[in-house]
Amino acid sequence: MDVREIPVAKITEVVRRLCIEANTILGDDAVAALEASLAVEESPVGRDIFRQLLRNAEIARTEGIPLCQDTGVVVVFLEIGQDVHLTGGDLEAAVNEGVRQGYRDGCLRASTLDPLTRKNFGDNTPAVIHTRLVRGDRVKVALAPKGFGSENMSQVALFPPSHGIEGIKKFVVGRVDAAGPNPCPPVVVGVGIGGTMEKAALLSKQSLLRDLGRRHPDPAVARLELELLEDINNLGIGPQGLGGRITALDVHVETYPTHIASIPVAVNLQCHCARHKEAVI
């Protein structure tokens, strides 16, 4: 098997482009979800909010203005083929250079800072980078700028097995209920079940990369997603928390085997933007 050489500068270029696109172009899946929600929302204020969000997406796309002023911390999922040889520099430095250029050239907000001194770095680096080695000779870059109005409302819990699926549902729905208007509903709810504490959190984040409206391939998990979506929309929180039928646009669940002693569950909330873009090099 030949080794394919990819200069890391190529990764910088892709990350730069994806940063700008993710922050200014609302995905077709999110636009479709907003339109479908506008059709079923009963609250007049709620319908007005769906119209505002659709108009917002239109302005952002045509004028290149970010959808939201919180252009997030950049979360990057890299899948690197085992037959790839990355050349010309350090991989993580190349990703961060792409973030620096994208946030500078796209007039995006610099939000990252030192957690203790609170001093802003001014260029929105570093990204949070998750790297996996996979088969093949390609590099897949999935990029999701994560806003913190919704991130702050997210949570991980480790339950004893006796809590069962009902306990999982109660926790997820309870988290959305407690978050109320804070994460800018309509939200997308990412749920990770299983693994360890950090694995559950990572699964919940990864689940947000899935397009809205796409169900999990396992029918049992897909059913759980729909049950959670119904329970969440019965909360009545509604668009922006002002009351209404649509609190969540979708619920995505990802699972992983876990220990006989535990049910790790993570809920990662995401606002309607559900920003995620990907490219394969």
Next chain:
Amino acid sequence: MSESIRIRPPLSDDTVVRLAAGDRVLISGIIYSARDAAHQRLVEQIRENRPLPVELDGQIIYYVGPTPPKPGMPIGAAGPTTSYRMDPYAPILIERGLKGMIGKGLRGDAVIEAMKRHKAVYFAATGGAGALISKTIQRAEVVAYEDLGTEAIRRLEVEAFPAIVVVDAHGNDLYREGRLKYRRG
């Protein structure tokens, strides 16, 4: 839907007490941006009895940290940030004469008590509509804490900025009422 009420700061107590949870407003004139770090500094200055960089009496603070403007524009995306993070500071500013806050999300009991006592109002703007809202901002000028970047205090000249009264000066809360109306099961 009811027609929007047009308001222009500085707000008098008379204007504030007439606004009711659920009212839609269009704000024109001058409002000030401030979020986490600027609130911390304002309150420090009040506690140390130092003069403030902006007079708060009758004014509205908008919880926002905008994106940098594109060339030729006054400001970038400028939607509201989540308000509860300003809760530890808001009562002190309200006591100092602040009449309005624009943000999104729940407020704590101490803030609502201060709003009732000193007559102030809490508005929500649409979170996630940063590009749309930027169109109502005609001018933006940093007036304090420039070193904070996006968190600096900006004097914003707005025209028909759309918001909704969520918590009024009588303590009525649209978040609570709206949710109850549509709750099932």
